[in-house]
Amino acid sequence: MIKGDNAFVPTAALRVAVRSGVDVAALLVTERGRVRGDADIVFDGAPAHASGAVRLAEGEDGTVWLDADLAGVEEGVDRVLVVVSTEEGALRDARGLSAEVFGPDGATVVAYEVTDAGAETAMVVAELYRRSGGWKFRAVGQGYVDGLTGLAVDHGVDPDGEPQELPERIPVPTPPAPAQDLAEAPTPAETQPGAPLLRPTRDQLLNMTQDQIRALAQAHAQARADAPPAATAPPVPEPDPSVWACGPVFKPRTATGRDNDVITMKDLPPGPVMVELVVEGEHYTGLWPLDDSNVKGRYLVNSTEKDFRGRVIAFVPEHGRLRLRLEANGPWQVRILPLAEARRLTENRLESWGPEVLLHTGGTADATFHYKGSSNFIVHLYRLAGHTDPTTLPERGRAAVNEIGARKETLPLPEGPLLVCLIAADAPWTARLKDVRPHSSGRNADSPTKQPVPRGARGWLRRARD
Template identity: 65%
Template sequence: MMRGLVKGNNAFVPTAALRAAVRSGVDVAALLVTERGRVRGDSDIVFDGAPVHASGAVRLTRGEDGTVWVDADLPRTEETITRVLLVASTEVGALRDAHGLSVEVFGPDGSTVVAYEVTDAGDETAMVLAELYRRSGGWKFRAVGQGYVDGLTGLARDHGVDVSEAPRETPVQAPAPVTPTAPVAARAEAPAQPQAPTRVRRPTREELLDMTQEQIRALAMEARASAAEAPDAPAAAALPVQLSRPSTGRWRHGSDFTPRKLRGRENDVVTLDGLPPGVVLVELDVTGPGYTGMWPLDGNNKKLRYLVSSTIDDFRGRVVTTVPEDGRLRLRLETDGEWRLRVAPLSTAPLLTGKPLKSRGPDVLRYTGGPVDVVFDYEGDSNFIVHLFELAGHDDLTRLPSQGTNAVNEIGRRKETVPLPAGPLVLRLPASDGPWSVRLKDPGAHGGESYAGGGGGVAKVLEPRAVLSWLRRGR
């Protein structure tokens, strides 16, 4: 048995960047809750489908041996968050079958701060294993071990998670009907009997998800024209559709596949076979000081253009690269520390929404809304670069356009507002060694995060919930 706390015990931990290892191959998530013991929304749930909290304070990665690592940067945790819960669940069987289920917390120097091994799990399929919580100006760790026979549904409901399957609906302004302005004489000669208006077929939700912004705008124009032919018709007939926002699962660029994970130490060459050809997301997490470099290798084992070249300690970052047609990705890593590597679909990159994102190091972001202004706040001293790739009209769904737009290229601390065109977009931050944040500026004023235009009538945006994929595992 691991030496440490028993169920119900607690102990102070350093107010620092800690790493928690959850062992036994179970599904793991972290819930960030307020003093009421409830999440503020889906974004406060960190799981493999959304592995980084918007604040950047909590991050989740899975090792090759089934260990799940939860990085909790306690000083960066928002003040309204009072507890970070470590949650385990199973898709098959009960937690009593998860031999060696445990949590071990490591300090910044890599030494064990506190540990807890679950020894009394029963028929539960979900459990709050432990929690990090604020106390007396610092932070403590508590061995909780509270199980839920009704699975993640019960656990989630107890902590304020909406467990319903329905997508979120948000009202947005849709194009207003246009009243025809025919001359008076022409109106006098008009026939007394009104002509039947042209009917616009109501597209299905799936059809809307597959439509481009231009197609949706054309549909809105048809709806306005139809309304103009029947000015006395009810206002609801002006736009008889619901505009649906593309979700993470409907992101059309890049192939879908199960993420691949590797871990190792110091310099190495890694090979991943059987990947779908095309653009993929590569996440690299290094523990330790010194230089970190990563390059893709060509068929002759020659380095191509570098993906990572950084001198920051404890490097973390996301980049994109292209898998060759043979489905074999080879990467050269140069580092002095332990590293963890994850190759995932481009659709798993963070989605830029109305909520601010904070991070450090290179990253890849997605945007799917309308024209909007975005604010970057960079706190580092080195180069900060943002490349913008417009995907609308780009036919090759497996690759990014060959040319991107240089949206930001500055040195040193910088706060800059950049206008973004309508999505879908990929924003690549290849050079950003210091902390940075990004947020939409007045998204509602520009139609951000929807495909509706400006105007009069109100439509509804359906927002699919990625967290449902986590909830369904343990029901």
């Protein structure tokens, strides 16, 4: 990838290798691009986020590993920033500065090498961010000449320095006139209550000293402390702590055509995959796997609905060649996707049509379905906790739901990770979770899991302030 490129990545437990012997940190930020507090800074002094979804570990040859379980990232976090900095010299001296993302199977998903670093001493190298119900990776490469302090202020981190007076001459934007001196404008301390604080532009921040930036951050921190308390958000369910593998990770494949056909996808990693089928037509739609003798297996799709669409699970043989028999009357598209890209069940209302593969990663919960069709509505569950073989799925057992006709159904779910597969659902439906509880797997209720005590922004910024 080159700077500015982006690509979808699986919503799974990914590993990011950051190379070149630099200091590495991760910032978990909201939609506004700001951390919610010191706990959202993951660095060598606090190498694990309290949620357990993001962790840092030192490797060999100057590599730092950032583990990001995207399925377990809290709903309030919109992006995970991969941040690097250097104690001595500039980042242009860091040869081979790069970020490479590996999937659960150890294969490279995306990679980005920084080739244009200059005098910066800190940089947002890359970010993992939410998009269209999944996650994407972006090659950012945004450097900061003013180091970690400037990067911190841009992302809502309070440097926690000693209060200092703002120097008299800091350029401050005052539209429509050009930037004016701070001496001609009210300082943060003189601003009337409720008035907006001064916010320098990025270019102006680059011209400020570290003392000026600290003082400005202190003023903003004081304003936040003086603001009326916001409504307390409901607790976010704790992500699943157990290790799991959910099929192979690979780049999605697409095939298109019209009417009846045999579809062959080669060079796929063996194991369970999602088959996404969309057909434009008013007649029967059927889909079957073919074995090496071209004998049909059990049907994957069996529908008479107009304009069929849905996702089902198929298994790629060891030789990596998946063959499917499709019966359709009209144009169609087939996509082969990793199971890790399954849509996630949350407490938000999910609307869709047709069979679907959903992923639940929280603790015990109730799943409420509203099915609006007149045919079969069948749901199977695959418990993935502790399942570490990416080439298989655990036994699904009996159908959790097997009904006919429009209905509302509430299904108690065990702890995740869990695949919730709507095997038959030839009509619109909605789904949402309620009464989601924290995970208890592998824990003693009287002895909660210990987490590293964060040292906060002061510890992270120590290199910039010494």
